[in-house]
Amino acid sequence: MKLNTLLERIEKNANDPIHNLDIDGISTNSSEVRPNDLFVAIKGYRVDGHDFIQKAIEAGAQIIIGEKDLPKLSVPYIKVENSRRALAEIACEFYGNPSRNKKMIGITGTNGKTTTSYMLKHILESAGKSCSLFGTVKNVVNGQSLSSTNTTPDALELNKQLALSEDEYIIMEVSSHGLSQYRVHGVEFDFCLFTNLDQDHLDYHRDMEEYFSVKAGLFDQMKPDGKAVINHYNSWGQKLAEQLKAKNCTIHVMGDQSHYDLRIDQLKSGNSTIIFDHNANLNLKINILGKHNILNAAMAFLTASKMGLSTEEILGALELFPGVPGRFEMFQHPKGATVVVDYAHTADAFNHCLQTAKEEGAKRIFHIFGFRGNRDVTKRGGMVNVSKEISDVHILTFDDLNDVTYEEMEEALRILNEGGYIIPDRTLAIKQAVEHAQPGDWICITGKGAEEYQQKFELPTSSDIETVHFLFKQMEM
Structure with missing residues (x-):
């Protein structure tokens, strides 16, 4: 595709000779660049694509788009106000809207x-x-x-x-x-x-x-x-x-x-x-x-x-709707309790999940949840308060740590839940509830849904659903 077609929405200088270039592909990852590609440098959360422009050129990129002032490159460089917006407009054109x-x-x-x-x-x-x-x-x-x-x-x-x-x-x-x-x-x-x-x-x-x-x-x-x-x-x-x-x-x-x-x-x-x-x-x-x-x-x-x-x-x-993996997904405990795995991760979502268990006649509600590192800390107190109000036993545990250390997250949980149950290992927190549940109890495990764990825990499982199945199997042996 001719470059001038791709740049219709972002570049008006159509008389520039570079606009007659043929572009075979678009990439934002320098390791995926092929000859005759256009490379768009995007500043991400952890990585800045502008740092990989030279690598993209060496891989065959014949034109670069970015949003920073740069020294002269060996291939044409077009500076834009926002690389992400430019990428979207180019991608729409390249794939025919x-x-x-x-x-x-x-x-x-x-x-x-x-x-x-x-x-x-x-x-x-x-x-x-x-x-x-x-x-x-x-x-x-x-x-x-x-x-x-x-x-x-x-x-x-x-x-x-x-x-x-x-x-x-x-x-x-x-x-x-x-x-x-x-x-x-x-x-x-x-x-x-x-x-x-x-x-x-x-x-x-x-x-x-x-x-x-x-x-x-x-x-x-x-x-x-x-x-x-x-x-x-x-x-x-x-x-x-x-x-x-x-x-x-x-x-x-x-x-x-x-x-x-x-x-x-x-x-x-x-x-x-x-x-x-x-x-x-x-x-x-x-x-x-x-x-x-x-x-x-x-x-x-x-x-x-x-x-x-x-x-x-x-x-x-x-x-006849069968449901969604990890969205209020229910499992029958071998002892007659009910286990729910849900993606709920806000105070309002907690309220819906726990109130449903209560309305369904739960004798006791065990609630297991955590917080993601480097995410909105201002909502955490409200989430804890809802759990305290509705559940009978709430256990704070780890969710994805992201870039937060084990010690930092554990301290955050202790401050939020002073005197309450804190079991950092998510699989052991689930195990605690599963082993103590009695007929008629409900165990609500929220925050992850069907997502896989980002860090290793003690039990050999990779998700809340897998952990529940693993514990049930152990109980039936």
Whole structure:
């Protein structure tokens, strides 16, 4: 592809001779550069791509794009204001703006993105539609599962996979990091969903207003005939709906007013009555517990209905929805207790998870959770308080340490949970609860879901789910 085509959105000096160069590929990793590639230098959290420009040139890159002032290079260098934004715009052009030819569904919010995306995928596939999925658990393109390192892939990988996808629908979880880092910049959406907003990522965003503003930015990327689906039961959703109304966007609202598109008349775990299109009383059933999952199902229902699917086929599909790995995933303890592995990692998500156990008749609730190193420390106190209030026994343990030392995290846990249970080894914390649980008790293990551990623990397991299975097997021997 000619360079001048790639640079249409970022470089206006079309008379420069370099614009006639043929570009065979794009890379942000110097070790992956091939001859005739364009290399985009991006300053990351740990590594600065500008430090690897010479290596990229030696590998065959014939043009460099970056955002720093640099001494003259042996190949042309184009300085841009923001390398991530430039990468997104170049990637869209290189792969032919693939989002324009797909039915694109973007889902943002603090909690519920993964479950809602899986529900939508299940509904559409049950109706005979093919779907690609991009999210926290995994990516799926053309029926093939791919590993997922970020909730939202970087712009280059995303556009590459969109171009490769032969699926009719693309369902994508869109994180605030993905939005602020321009990973989805240039992608155009047919449907944008807002699930909710709760305190999270304030290590990255200045405050909740900024966090909300970044999330709301997704809705500026709707196609001209795009539709927004908003959870009005959340106060931030109410704020977003007002903003979108002022922009004359097409919005569909789930809330408690009779004139909304969908209202939940009786919110009950697993089985609720919804009022759709102002007068149709419908019974919404799902096989996974939790009022929050009814909200997720209602969002999926409303979205699918606006895609043209019938009420009957949507409700039928939701009733058979198998659940999501690590999202309120339940296991039966050999002694008759119930174990739940859930991704909950905010105070609000804790409340939903633990209240569900309580409403299901738990005699005692054991709660095991930790905090990720170098992440929002301001939310930790609220999480501990919710656990103390609802659970009978809460055990603080390690989550991903990231760059925080063992000693630093252990001290942080002791300050937060003075006098309470602290078992740093996550597998041993789970073991403690599993061995002490009695019939009718519930054990809620939150924070990791289906994710693998980043550090080694004493038991020979690599995830919470694997640890639960390992301990059950030992008990049955």
